[in-house]
Amino acid sequence: MITTVTLIFAGLLYIIVKTIIIVPEQNEFILERWGDFSAKLGPGAYFRIPVMYVVKYAQSLKETALDIAPQACITKDNVSVEVDGVLYLKVVDSYKASYGIDDYLIATSQLAQTTLRSEIGKLILDNLLSERDEINAAVVKNLDRATEPWGIKVTRYEIRNITPPKQILHEMENQMRAERERRAEITLSQGEKESLINKSMGERQESINISEGEKIRLVNEAEGQAKEIELISLATARGVQKISEAISKKGGREAVTLQLTQEYLDALGKILNSSKTTVVPENLANIGGVFEGLSRITTKLPNTGD
Numbered sequence: 001m002i003t004t005v006t007l008i009f010a011g012l013l014y015i016i017v018k019t020i021i022i023v024p025e026q027n028e029f030i031l032e033r034w035g036d037f038s039a040k041l042g043p044g045a046y047f048r049i050p051v052m053y054v055v056k057y058a059q060s061l062k063e064t065a066l067d068i069a070p071q072a073c074i075t076k077d078n079v080s081v082e083v084d085g086v087l088y089l090k091v092v093d094s095y096k097a098s099y100g101i102d103d104y105l106i107a108t109s110q111l112a113q114t115t116l117r118s119e120i121g122k123l124i125l126d127n128l129l130s131e132r133d134e135i136n137a138a139v140v141k142n143l144d145r146a147t148e149p150w151g152i153k154v155t156r157y158e159i160r161n162i163t164p165p166k167q168i169l170h171e172m173e174n175q176m177r178a179e180r181e182r183r184a185e186i187t188l189s190q191g192e193k194e195s196l197i198n199k200s201m202g203e204r205q206e207s208i209n210i211s212e213g214e215k216i217r218l219v220n221e222a223e224g225q226a227k228e229i230e231l232i233s234l235a236t237a238r239g240v241q242k243i244s245e246a247i248s249k250k251g252g253r254e255a256v257t258l259q260l261t262q263e264y265l266d267a268l269g270k271i272l273n274s275s276k277t278t279v280v281p282e283n284l285a286n287i288g289g290v291f292e293g294l295s296r297i298t299t300k301l302p303n304t305g306d
C-alpha cells in the first residue's frame with residue numbers, strides 16, 4: 001500500500017519539478033502570472049511558484065523552413081500555372097509572436113500564397129520563367145513588412161516549381177526547337193559567309209600577286225629589250241665608225257666595193273638556189289652594170305684618205 005510518506009515525497013518532487021524552469025538555447029519562454037504577461041525567459045534555469053506562474057508560450061528563435069503548398073496562379077497573359085515554394089523565417093520578438101498572432105506559421109504561409117499570386121499576376125508567362133529572383137525578392141519584401149507586427153523576420157523565399165499546363169509546355173518545346181533551328185541556320189550562314197569572304201580575299205590576293213609578277217616580268221623584259229637596243233646601236237655605231245675609218249685609208253674604198261659586190265653575189269646565189277621562179281635585175285647580163293651600180297654607192301661614201 002502507498003504510505004503517506006510516499007505520497008508526501010511524490011508531492012514534494014512534483015512541486016520541485018514544477019518550480020524549476022529550464023529554457024534551452026535559441027528559445028524563449030513567455031511567463032504569465034495569474035494569466036497576465038510576466039516576463040520573457042531566455043536560455044537558462046529559473047525558479048517559479050507553481051500555479052501562480054505558468055509558462056504560456058515557448059518560442060524557438062531558430063530559422064524555420066516552411067513549405068508553401070502548390071497553388072494555381074494566373075499570369076498577366078491569362079495562363080494558369082501551378083507554383084510552390086519554400087519560405088524561411090524566424091522569430092525576432094517572442095512577445096509579439098505569442099500575442100500578436102494566434103499561429104504565425106499558418107498566417108505567414110497563407111500570406112505568402114496570396115502575395116505570390118499577386119506578384120505572378122503582374123508578369124506574362126515568358127517573364128515569369130526568367131524573373132524568379134525578382135519574384136522571390138518581391139515576396140520577401142512584402143511578407144517582411146506584413147509580418148513585422150507579429151515579431152517575425154522573413155529571411156528568404158524560393159520558388160521551387162513553376163508548372164504550366166501541358167499544352168503550354170508543348171508550345172514552349174516547339175518554340176525552343178524553332179529557336180534552336182534558327183540559331184543553327186544563323187551559325188551555318190555565318191560560317192558560309194566567312195568562307196566566301198576568305199575565299200574572295202584569297203582570290204583577290206592571288207590576282208594581286210599574279211599582276212605584280214606580270215608587272216615585274218614586263219618591266220624586266222622592257223629593261224632587257226632597252227639594254228639590247230642600246231648594245232646593238234652601240235655596236236652598229238662602232239661598226240659604221242670602223243667602216244668609215246677603213247674607207248678613209250688608202251685602198252679602203254676599193255675594199256668596200258669589193259665586199260659589197262661579194263655580199264650581193266652571195267645573196268643573189270641564195271635566191272637562185274631556193275626559188276623556183278627567178279627574178280633578176282635587167283642589167284644582170286651585163287655584169288659591168290652591176291659593178292657600176294656598186295661603184296656609185298661607194299662613191300658617195302666619204303673619202304678622207306685621198
